[in-house]
Structure formats: structure tokens, C-alpha cells
Amino acid sequence: MIKVQLREDYSNLIFYLSPLVAVALTLFFGSFIFLILDLSPIESFKIFFISPISNSYGISELFVKATPLAIIALGLSYCFKNNIYNIGAEGQLTMGAIFGGGIGLLFNDSTSVFLLPLMILFGAIGGAFWATIPAILKTKFNTNEILTSLMLTYVALFILDYFVVGPWKDPAGYGLPKSMPFPDAGRLPVLFDGLRVHIGVYFAIIICFITYIVYNKTLFGFKLKVSGLSSKASKYAGFKYKNLIFYTFIISGACAGLAGLFEVSGPIGLLYRDISPNYGFTAIIVAFLGRLNPIGIILSSLLIALTYLGAEDAQLFLKIPSAVGFVFQGLVLFFLLGTDFLNKYRVFIK
Amino acid sequence: MRYIVEFKNIFKSYPGVIANDDVSFNIKEQSIHAILGENGAGKSTLVKILYGHVKPDSGEILINSNLAIINSPSTAKNLGINMVFQHFSLFESLTVAENLILGMNENISLTKLKDKSKTICDKYGFNLNLNSPISSLSVGQRQSVEIVRSLLNNPKILIMDEPTSVLTPDEIGKLFKIIKNLVKDGLTVIFISHKLEEIINLSDYVTIMRNGKVVSTISTQNENPETLGYKMLGYKVSKVKQVSKINFSQEIFNIKNLSTQSKDPFTINLNKIDLNLKKGQIFGIAGVAGNGQKELMEILLNENDYEFSGDIFFKDLNINNLSTFQRKSLSISYVTEERLGHSAVPEMSLSENIFLSMNHKSEFKKGDFINFEKINSFASDVIKSFNVDTPSYNVKAGKLSGGNLQKFIIGREIMSNPELLILSQPTWGIDAGSEAFIKKTIVELSQKGVSIIIISHDLDELLEVCHEISVLYEGSLSNPLNVEDINITKLGKYMGGLFD
Numbered sequence: 001m002i003k004v005q006l007r008e009d010y011s012n013l014i015f016y017l018s019p020l021v022a023v024a025l026t027l028f029f030g031s032f033i034f035l036i037l038d039l040s041p042i043e044s045f046k047i048f049f050i051s052p053i054s055n056s057y058g059i060s061e062l063f064v065k066a067t068p069l070a071i072i073a074l075g076l077s078y079c080f081k082n083n084i085y086n087i088g089a090e091g092q093l094t095m096g097a098i099f100g101g102g103i104g105l106l107f108n109d110s111t112s113v114f115l116l117p118l119m120i121l122f123g124a125i126g127g128a129f130w131a132t133i134p135a136i137l138k139t140k141f142n143t144n145e146i147l148t149s150l151m152l153t154y155v156a157l158f159i160l161d162y163f164v165v166g167p168w169k170d171p172a173g174y175g176l177p178k179s180m181p182f183p184d185a186g187r188l189p190v191l192f193d194g195l196r197v198h199i200g201v202y203f204a205i206i207i208c209f210i211t212y213i214v215y216n217k218t219l220f221g222f223k224l225k226v227s228g229l230s231s232k233a234s235k236y237a238g239f240k241y242k243n244l245i246f247y248t249f250i251i252s253g254a255c256a257g258l259a260g261l262f263e264v265s266g267p268i269g270l271l272y273r274d275i276s277p278n279y280g281f282t283a284i285i286v287a288f289l290g291r292l293n294p295i296g297i298i299l300s301s302l303l304i305a306l307t308y309l310g311a312e313d314a315q316l317f318l319k320i321p322s323a324v325g326f327v328f329q330g331l332v333l334f335f336l337l338g339t340d341f342l343n344k345y346r347v348f349i350k
Numbered sequence: 351m352r353y354i355v356e357f358k359n360i361f362k363s364y365p366g367v368i369a370n371d372d373v374s375f376n377i378k379e380q381s382i383h384a385i386l387g388e389n390g391a392g393k394s395t396l397v398k399i400l401y402g403h404v405k406p407d408s409g410e411i412l413i414n415s416n417l418a419i420i421n422s423p424s425t426a427k428n429l430g431i432n433m434v435f436q437h438f439s440l441f442e443s444l445t446v447a448e449n450l451i452l453g454m455n456e457n458i459s460l461t462k463l464k465d466k467s468k469t470i471c472d473k474y475g476f477n478l479n480l481n482s483p484i485s486s487l488s489v490g491q492r493q494s495v496e497i498v499r500s501l502l503n504n505p506k507i508l509i510m511d512e513p514t515s516v517l518t519p520d521e522i523g524k525l526f527k528i529i530k531n532l533v534k535d536g537l538t539v540i541f542i543s544h545k546l547e548e549i550i551n552l553s554d555y556v557t558i559m560r561n562g563k564v565v566s567t568i569s570t571q572n573e574n575p576e577t578l579g580y581k582m583l584g585y586k587v588s589k590v591k592q593v594s595k596i597n598f599s600q601e602i603f604n605i606k607n608l609s610t611q612s613k614d615p616f617t618i619n620l621n622k623i624d625l626n627l628k629k630g631q632i633f634g635i636a637g638v639a640g641n642g643q644k645e646l647m648e649i650l651l652n653e654n655d656y657e658f659s660g661d662i663f664f665k666d667l668n669i670n671n672l673s674t675f676q677r678k679s680l681s682i683s684y685v686t687e688e689r690l691g692h693s694a695v696p697e698m699s700l701s702e703n704i705f706l707s708m709n710h711k712s713e714f715k716k717g718d719f720i721n722f723e724k725i726n727s728f729a730s731d732v733i734k735s736f737n738v739d740t741p742s743y744n745v746k747a748g749k750l751s752g753g754n755l756q757k758f759i760i761g762r763e764i765m766s767n768p769e770l771l772i773l774s775q776p777t778w779g780i781d782a783g784s785e786a787f788i789k790k791t792i793v794e795l796s797q798k799g800v801s802i803i804i805i806s807h808d809l810d811e812l813l814e815v816c817h818e819i820s821v822l823y824e825g826s827l828s829n830p831l832n833v834e835d836i837n838i839t840k841l842g843k844y845m846g847g848l849f850d
Contacts, residue, residue, distance in 0.1 A: 218718050219709065226706060229698065230691045235653035236684070237706045238675030 005346045014343045019289050019300065022335035029335075030328055039318060047317050048310035048324075058309065060195035064267055065305035067200040068093070068259035068276070070298055072283035074207050075255025077292040078248040081215075081224045083231075086249060088134065088149030089256040090280025091156035092127040096257020097264045098160055099126025101271045104186035104264075105168055105179055115185040119265055120258065127257015128250045130156060135249035139242045145249075153280070164272055178272035188266035200262040204298070207255065211294040224248065256280060277308065278326075285333045304329060353415070354379040354507060354538050355400065360409035362395055369395040370406065371562040377507075377540065377555075382533055384541045384549040384570070386582055387559035388781050389752065393542050396559070397509045400540075401433045402426040427455065430506030434496045434513060440484045442616065446495055447480040453499040463502070470501050474528045485615055489640050490521040497528075508532070509540045514548055515807065518638050519842035526552050546575035546582070558582055583782050598628035598817075602801045603770050608660035610645060610825075618642040620649075620658070623827045625820070627770070632792065632802045634816035635827070636809055637845060642825040643805050647774050650803075651684055652677065664770065679710045683768035685759055687775045687805075689752065693759050696748025700740065701729045703747050704762055711766070728765070736761030737787060753784030760788055764795055771795065774805045789815050809841065823847040 031041035052058045072089050079086040100123030107115055133152055137143040161177070170180040188198040215221040227234040227244055234241060263275050286304050290296030311325025353376040360373040369392045377383045385393045398404040400411060402420040411418050413429050420426050423433075440449050451463050458466075464480050471478050476494045484492060493513065500508055510529075514522045529539055529552065543549055549556050550570050558565040558581045565581055605625040612619055620642050627633050637643065648656045653674050662669050664680055672680070686693045694703045705725050708714050714721050714728070729743035736757045740750060747755060756776070763771060776792070777785040792815050796802055805822075806812050812819050818830040821844035828849040831841070843849070 217720060219715060219720055220718065222702070222705065222709070222720060225698070225702075226695060229695050232653075232688070232692045233695045233706060235674065236651070236686065236692055237709055238673060238678055239709075240673075 002347060002349055005348070007344060007346050011343065015340075016291060016296075018339035018343060019291065019296070019336060021339050022289070022332055023303065025335040025339075026328060026331040030331060033324070033327065037318075037320060039320075044314070044318060047313050049306055051317075052306065052309035052313050056192075057195060060192070060197040061309055062302060062305050063197045063201055065308045066298075066301040067198070067204050068263055068279045069283050069286050069304055070204040070301035071200070071207055071259040071262070072252075072256045072280060073286035073290065073297045073301060074204070074211050074294060075252035076283055076287045077211065077290075077294070077297060078224065078251045080287055081228045081292050082244055082248045083228045084138075084245055084248055085146045086131065086134070086149050086252050087146050087284065088131070088151075088153045088280070089252065089283055090276060090278065091149070091153030092130045092253040092256035093260035093263075093276055093280045094153070094156040094160050095130035095253075096123040096127035096260035097271060097275050098156075098163060099123055099129070099257065100261030101179070101182070101264045102163075102168075104182035105271070107186070108180060108183050110183055111185050113185065115183070116188065116265070119182075119186055120261055123257045123261025124254040125257065127260065128254040130257070131249040131253025132246070135246045139245055160271065160275070161273060168271060170270075176272075179270045181270045182265055186265055187269060188262060190266075196267050198262065198266040200259075200266060203258065203262070204301075208294045208298055215294065220247070256283075282329055285329055289332060289336055304332075352379055353377060354413065355540075356412035356415070357396070357400075358410040358412065360396065360399060360406050360411070362399065362404065362406045368562045370399070370409075373409070373559075373562075373564050375557050375564055375567040377538060379538055380533055380536060381555060382529065382539045382541055382553040384543060384553035384556040385559060386543060386546070386549055386556050386578065388544060388582065389779050390781065391559040391582075392562040393559055394511065397433065397511065397540060397542060400426070401431060401509060424455070427503055427505075430504070431509065432500035432503055432505035432507070433509040434493070434500055434511065436511045436513075436515065438492050438496055440492060440495060442485040443483060445481050445483050446478055446487075449484060449495060450480075450499050450502060454502060466502060467498055470498055474501075474531055475524070476528070489516045489638055490518070490525075493517070493525075501532075505537065507538045507540065509542070511542045512544075513541070514543065514545065516639055518845040519809070519838060520846050521638075522548070544582070546578045549578065550575065560584060598631050600629040601626060602629050602631075602665060603627040603803075604661075604663040606661045606663070608649065608658055608662070610649075610656070610658045612645075612657070618645055618825045620645055621825045623660070623825075625827065626830075627801050627803060629801055630796050630799045631818065632796045632804065632816045633830070634812035634819040634833075635803065635805045635822050636812050636819050636841070637807070637822035639807050641822045643774070643822060645825070646822065647686070647772075647805060650772055651686070675710055678707075681767065681769045683707075683763040683766055683771045685756075685763055685771075685773045685776060687778065689755050689759060690748060694747045694755060697746060699744045699746055700733070700738075700750075700758060701725050701743045703758075704729045704732065704743075707762055708766060732758060732761040732765055735765070736791070751781070753780035756780050757784050757787060760791065764791065764800075768800060770801050770803070772803045772805075775807065776804060777808065777811055778806075785811075809838075821845050821849065823849070 034041045034044040053062050072093065076086060076089055100119040103119045103122045130152060134145045134148040137148050138145045164179055165177045168179045170178055188200060191197050191199065191201065223239045223244055226237055227239060227241060231241060259279065260275065264271055268275060282304060286300045287297060289300035307325045307328045311322040314320050314324055315322040355377040357373050357375055360370050362370040373396060385396065387393045395404060399406050400420065402422045402425050411420060418429055420429065447460060447464050447467065450467055451458065451460060467480055476498055478491060478494055478498065493516065513525060517525060533539055541553055550573055553570055555567060556570050557567040560582065605623055608620055608623040610620045618641060648654065649658050651674055652672065664682060669677055690696045695706060701722065705714060705720060714725050726743055732738065733740060733743060738758045738761065739754050750758065760776060777788055792802060804812060804816060813833060816833055818832055819836065820830045821828040823845065824847060828844050
């Protein structure tokens with residue numbers, strides 16, 4: 001019989017090294033996918049992981065994808081550290097895009113320098129608003145936040161759908177389900193001419209820095225850490241767990257909303273149905289792969305962003321579906337959970 | 351008499367500790383053989399090896415002079431070895447008979463089982479109603495169920511792990527009578543304890559263990575608690591003596607007419623509890639576990655807004671509705687029964703565990719930021735003043751031994767300068783050295799004018815340090831008894847609920 005036993009002395013070093021192990025295992029088993037498809041694994045990996053970032057355009061695209069992932073994952077880390085499982089970042093992202101984007105459409109002939117900051121503010125508010133709903137349900141009715149936040153994602157997507165086919169549809173858009181483009185004052189400045197990488201990168205770095213300070217130096221970070229490790233000890237310390245639930249939901253919602261607004265006012269420039277290639281869900285993997293550590297999250301967001309780019313190139317050059325990117329993301333998560341489990345428990349056959 | 355069990359060079363190590371180091375001794379058939387040692391001496395590991403729960407690294411066990419390979423508890427049972435654990439494994443909502451049949455290996459009908467159980471109960475004087483649900487039983491009765499369950503398997507050897515720790519003095523007497531009768535009828539009992547007097551009263555032989563090794567195996571005939579204690583520890587422990595009658599005057603803490611009306615069948619309702627605590631007084635709340643201690647502590651801490659009626663006053667201020675945080679800010683400190691995961695977080699460093707309980711103090715904060723420098727130096731002070739054996743304040747709390755961690759936690763609370771200190775099971779499960787140190791510290795603290803409430807199952811401990819003791823029984827608190835004129839018979843009666 002297979003037995004599982006808690007290790008008494010599980011290693012902290014291995015805890016931080018296990019993402020690397022997981023990536024190595026993903027590459028190893030991923031190569032079988034290419035073999036099955038009759039492709040040379042080495043050539044395929046080159047196309048998947050190296051060629052996408054072999055020029056300045058590719059590196060810019062890497063940051064375009066990594067920015068929303070990092071911002072959302074940093075926000076989610078607050079929830080996850082507190083043992084609150086906010087799975088609905090995709091919905092909060094969508095709400096941020098609706099709120100912030102709505103401001104852009106409302107003042108669509110504005111040239112004011114204040115338009116973009118206002119859109120950013122409303123983006124964050126929209127995401128935070130959407131995240132408070134599961135927080136209220138959890139604290140008032142003890143509803144499982146995993147279910148409510150996930151279900152609210154689909155509600156948010158339908159609301160966006162309603163706006164882009166309904167009131168916000170571009171009259172000059174040939175009936176396509178999309179809004180008018182935002183005015184120039186409502187567009188996120190790019191960092192280099194001709195490349196899409198935008199100032200969202202700065203926001204990601206600032207949020208990473210703030211998060212690092214919060215986690216390591218502040219009372220709030222301490223409360224999160226204690227609550228995540230032991231709810232009983234957190235009560236003993238006199239912390240108000242319900243308040244912590246609210247704060248962490250609001251922070252993660254605001255981050256996701258911000259990321260949503262950056263997407264629509266940055267690379268996209270308007271509102272339409274598919275504003276996010278599941279950034280809100282993929283960011284969950286990013287957060288855990290980065291060990292809920294702010295710096296780790298920045299690194300893991302770059303790695304996962306690469307799977308997005310690689311999947312696009314693979315579709316182009318290898319003629320395989322871009323869903324392979326999701327397969328790799330899934331494999332990374334699978335092996336990460338596996339290594340974590342084996343680090344924490346001993347498995348043996350008796 | 352021949353030997354029924356022979357341990358030969360048993361060796362078992364865990365990462366960082368040697369639990370059993372070359373353990374060899376023999377147990378005579380039809381005897382009561384005690385295994386004595388401090389917590390962590392290796393007693394539990396050894397009997398778990400005998401019961402097939404733990405596999406030794408090397409060494410052999412002979413049962414009736416035959417080599418026995420005991421891989422699992424079921425092999426042990428087939429060899430006639432049964433064990434009554436310290437923590438019961440009973441289903442609360444099932445009846446006694448249903449619980450008994452669940453423990454049976456053979457197929458047997460419920461009526462047959464009831465007959466068989468009834469015979470055993472009558473013969474040995476277990477007072478059990480086979481049809482009542484476990485949730486309605488006292489702790490002592492639950493233990494009887496566990497023992498009857500073992501006896502149904504017709505064991506040759508019965509291992510009992512600290513069986514008296516949950517019983518009243520009266521119940522202990524009954525249990526000892528039962529054990530002696532069982533041995534007369536052919537059973538061999540292996541009895542684990544760290545209570546010296548019990549071992550002398552009950553057992554024929556005793557094996558003393560220290561740090562995983564056998565110190566000696568001797569007859570208990572010519573021993574007394576002092577000689578046995580010296581052998582167990584390797585040094586003498588001096589008892590603290592509480593200073594006799596003092597006239598306490600200033601009232602610090604009052605509980606008036608405290609009752610609860612919970613509908614949860616698994617909680618005990620408190621019934622009109624009154625308590626007066628004066629400055630510098632140590633007040634003990636005795637009683638068998640499960641008589642409302644948990645609920646009372648819950649209300650004193652107020653972590654979960656537990657509902658109650660009545661009033662609690664701290665220095666004439668009604669604190670009924672004050673949160674844990676507010677109560678701590680008023681200089682009330684707490685040490686809970688559970689160390690790991692309640693009054694300390696095992697995964698966090700000792701420094702962080704200081705701040706866990708001190709986060710209401712402004713000296714450790716700079717606005718919203720934590721002042722780690724101050725905390726670290728405070729942690730060093732606690733470690734030094736309370737003899738905590740650890741290389742640094744960066745060590746994770748979970749790495750400390752029970753006694754060391756408890757010294758650290760109690761030290762932390764004491765150094766926060768409380769006016770009222772509430773301790774739940776302060777010396778439970780820790781080594782005798784730490785225990786003596788903690789008791790001494792508590793007494794000294796009271797002499798400085800700090801009032802202390804101790805909730806404990808350990809009567810000896812309460813009698814040693816307290817000024818007054820009340821007994822908690824089924825949610826009611828007895829009138830306080832002055833320790834000076836207490837006698838153990840009266841206390842025993844109180845613990846059985848016989849007070850007004």
C-alpha cells in the first residue's frame with residue numbers, strides 16, 4: 001500500500017528551488033509532446049522559448065505579456081498568503097477594463113492629461129469593487145470564495161459583452177462587437193517608439209517594491225503571514241480576520257482591475273469581447289510559481305509570458321495549436337504542486 | 351514466573367534525536383510493569399514499537415521467549431498485545447456498544463457482543479450503560495470504554511499510556527483496583543507514567559528511562575517518590591513552596607454570574623460562575639478535562655465572540671465586550687493550552703513570535719512599520735532571562751522542545767508586564783526541569799503583585815503554586831478552597847461534583 005507521511009524537517013531551500021525543478025520536469029515531459037507530434041524537441045524548444053525573444057520586438061512583447069501577469073499575481077499573492085483563494089482575477093480584470101475604459105469612452109473627445117490617470121483610478125476601483133462581492137459573501141454568509149469569485153468572472157464577461165454589443169458599440173464599427181477607440185489622451189504611453197511595451201512595466205515594478213516592503217516590514221504584512229499560517233494564532237494575536245479578508249480582496253481586485261485597464265488602454269486601445277487571453281487565471285500559476293514572493297513573481301511572470309509568445313510562434317512555424325502554451329502552463333503547475341507535495345510529505349510503499 | 355516480553359537492544363532514531371538507545375529489559379508475566387520517564391525519554395516510542403506502530407531501526411522483541419516480528423497493530427493484537435491510548439479514538443455520536451463492535455476483528459452480533467461486554471463490566475466493576483452515546487459520558491467513562499474494547503480481544507498484555515492523566519483521584523483509585531483484578535486473572539499490564547506516587551502504589555516493577563536509555567529496571571518495593579524521582583531525572587528537583595496565608599486586599603479581576611447557553615451538544619455550558627481574584631494572588635481552577643475549561647478560557651480570551659451572560663470586571667471596568675486585542679492592551683496576558691499554532695506559530699522565528707503577542711505595544715512599532723531591532727533585543731532578553739535553550743532568536747518556534755518553547759512563551763507574557771496572567775495547562779507535556787523553573791517563576795511573579803489564574807488538570811501543580819483553588823465540574827465552579835487547609839479527599843469529592 002502507498003503511504004504518505006508528513007516530513008518533520010522539510011527543507012526551506014527546496015521550497016524555493018522547487019519552481020526550477022518543476023520547470024526542468026516540464027521541459028523534459030514537454031519534449032515528449034513534440035516527439036509524439038513528430039517534431040524534433042530541440043528545434044521545437046528553440047522556436048518555443050528562444051526565437052520569440054531573439055529580437056527587440058520579441059523582448060518588448062515579452063514585457064507586454066508579463067506586465068499584466070505580474071501585476072495580477074502580485075495582487076493575488078496578498079489573498080493567497082492569507083489563505084484566501086480568489087480565483088476570479090479574470091473577472092476583476094474585466095471589471096477594471098469596463099470601469100476605466102468606460103471613462104475613456106465617456107470623455108472620448110478629451111485631450112486632458114488627467115484623462116489617463118482618471119481611467120487608471122477607475123480601473124483599479126472597478127476591479128476592487130468586483131472583488132468586494134466575494135469578500136462580503138465570505139464574511140457575512142461564510143460562502144466559499146473560490147466558487148463566488150469564479151462565478152463572478154463569467155458575470156463580468158457577460159457585462160462586458162452587453163456593453164460592446166449594446167450601448168458602447170462603435171457606430172462606425174460595421175456592426176462588430178467593439179467600442180470606439182479611446183482618445184489619444186486615454187492611451188497608455190509606450191516606452192519605445194514602434195514597440196508595444198508600455199508604462200505598465202513601471203507600475204509592475206513599483207507594486208513589486210511596495211509588496212516587498214509590506215510583506216517584510218509592516219504590521220499588515222505580519223498579519224497576513226500569521227493568518228495564513230494559523231488562524232488560531234492570528235486570533236490570539238488579536239487580529240481581525242474579517243478585515244484582512246476585505247483588505248486582501250480589495251488589493252488583489254484593484255491590481256487585476258489595473259491590469260485590465262492597462263490592456264485596453266495600452267496594446268488594445270478599445271473595448272471588445274476578448275480583452276484577455278486568460279491572464280487572470282494564468283496569474284494564479286504565476287503567483288504560486290513565484291512562491292508568493294514579490295521578486296519570484298516578477299521572474300515567474302516573465303517565464304509564463306514566454307509560454308504565450310512561444311505558443312504563438314509554434315502555431316506559426318510548427319503548425320501546432322497555440323493551446324500548447326496552456327499545456328505548458330498546466331504542466332508547470334502540476335509539477336510545482338507535485339514537488340511541493342513531495343517536499344512536505346514522504347511517500348513510500350509498505 | 352517467566353518473562354512474557356523481552357526487549358533486546360532496541361534502537362530507534364528520528365532525525366536529530368535518538369528515541370530509543372539500546373533498550374533492553376524484560377517484563378514478567380502477570381505483573382504490573384511501569385515505564386517511568388520524563389516527556390521525551392522514549393517511553394512512548396518503545397511501547398509503540400511493541401504495539402507495531404513504529405518500526406525499530408534494530409533490536410528484537412521476544413514474546414513468550416519466541417522472536418516476534420510485529421509489523422502492525424493487528425499483528426500485535428494477534429499476539430495478544432492491546433493498547434489503551436492517551437487520546438481516545440471513539441465516535442462521539444455512536445453508543446458504547448456500537449463503538450465496541452467497531453473495534454472487533456471477529457464477526458460478532460451486537461447482542462452477543464453486549465452480553466460479552468456486560469460480563470466484563472460486571473466482573474471488573476466498570477460502570478457503563480452500553481446503550482448511551484459516547485458524547486454523554488465523562489472522560490473516565492470513555493476511558494472505561496477503551497479498556498473494555500481492549501479486553502474484548504482477550505489480550506495477554508495490555509499497554510496503558512498515561513491512563514490517569516484524565517481522571518479524578520477517586521476514579522484513579524477505581525482504575526487501580528480494576529487493573530489489579532485483571533492482573534490476578536492472568537493479564538500483564540504495561541503502565542506508562544511520569545507520576546511517581548502512582549507507580550509506587552500500583553506497579554510491581556518499574557523501568558526508568560532517561561534520554562532514550564534504560565537507567566534501571568527495579569522492583570518498586572523499596573522505593574519512595576523521592577528516590578524514584580532522583581533516578582528518573584538524574585538530579586533533585588526542589589519543590590517551590592507558596593508563601594502561606596497572606597491577606598490579599600485589592601480586587602483585580604471579578605467574574606459575576608457567568609453562564610452560557612450553547613445548544614451545541616459537544617460543548618459544556620457554564621453555570622453561574624463567580625470568581626474573585628486579588629492583587630498578587632494565584633488562583634487555580636482544577637478539574638478533569640472537558641468540564642468547561644475550554645469554554646471558560648474561550649470567554650476569558652474572547653477570540654470568537656463566544657456568547658455568555660453575566661459580567662467580567664478587570665479593575666472595576668466591565669470587559670464583557672472587549673476584544674482580545676483590547677484586553678491585552680489593558681495588560682491581561684494569556685498562555686493557551688496549545689502552544690504550537692495558538693500561542694506560537696511554529697513556522698515563524700522566535701522574534702516574530704514575540705511580536706505575535708506584543709503587536710498592541712507601540713514600542714515595537716513605528717507607525718505601520720515593525721521595529722524589528724526592538725523586537726530582536728526583547729527576544730534576546732526573554733531567551734536569557736528564562737533560560738530558553740536556543741542558539742538565536744531567528745530559530746523557528748517549531749524547532750524548540752516543548753519545555754523550551756513553553757519557557758519562551760511564558761517568559762514573553764511575563765516580560766510584557768501583565769497585571770493579570772491567565773495560564774492554561776502551563777506545564778503540560780514538558781520536562782521536569784522546565785516545569786520546576788516555570789512554577790518558580792510564577793510564584794515569584796505573584797510576589798511582585800501580579801495576579802495569576804491557572805487552569806490545570808494537574809492537581810499537584812496547583813497545590814504547589816496556588817493560594818486558592820476552585821474546582822470546575824460540568825460547567826459549575828466550586829467555592830474557593832484555601833490551599834493551606836485543603837485535604838485531598840475533599841478535593842477529590844469536589845472533582846467528582848460533590849460541592850454546593
